[in-house]
Amino acid sequence: MGNDKDIALWMDQSEKRLFKRLEVGLEVELWADGMPVKATTANISCGGLFLRINPDEIKQDDHLSLLIHLPNRSQPVKLSAQVLRKEREEREGVAVKFEGLYNDNILAIEQFIKSKLH
DSSP: OOOGGGOEEEOOTTSOOSSOEEEOOOEEEEEETTEEEEEEEEEEOSSEEEEESOGGGSOTTOEEEEEEOOTTOSSOEEEEEEEEEEEOSSSOEEEEEEOSSOOHHHHHHHHHHHHHHO
16 A cells, blocks of 8 residues: 555546546455455555556456545445446556446545545
């Protein structure tokens, strides 16, 4: 896990993003095809995240169950997500989009991101 010095905000001005992304390595547990897999985030926003993981472990358009370990919470945040794309070139991993309604778990991620921006 990264510490505050490792955490930096990264926003791509060339893209019109709905959510600000925070570059941070958080521990994530996910279930793909019923199998548990551990991964680390490269970045996270209130809309999704990028996982540093072998893309071959995940199927395109797969629906995943995620447990995200935020350092400011004792219990992990549980969310469902859909795989948007797999990357192999510049950085290896998968981009996922959170599914479902805006809920307390998304709020927990938003509070974590905001706490690192101030």
